[in-house]
Amino acid sequence: MAENRAEILAGAAVLAAAIGFLVYASGGRGAASGGTYELHASFRSVEGITPGSDVRLAGVKIGSITKLTLNPQSFYADATIAIDKSIQLPDDSAILISSEGLLGGNFVEIQPGG
Known part of the structure; x- marks a missing residue:
């Protein structure tokens, strides 16, 4: 009986950990249901950026x-970016590709304009 109880508790702990990892991996998607709007940008190189990459403002x-x-006329990479509707950016904001550091990946950074 005690063995069964220990196995059930261990199984429950593993299940709880798996659910925790799934919630963490989803990045809290669905928590903010306010929707998004699209921005479009062109870059000379999008090396290290893929669909799903983060777009950050002040980190x-x-x-x-x-x-x-790929834009066949300009030979630049065109990116479509989904931004949370609760964030209203100035029209003269800049969109840059930034690096997290020596070993980190790349992400898209928005620098708000004046």
């Missing part, structure tokens, strides 16, 4: 890359 994730395509 806080406010959106993600939804689509990357």
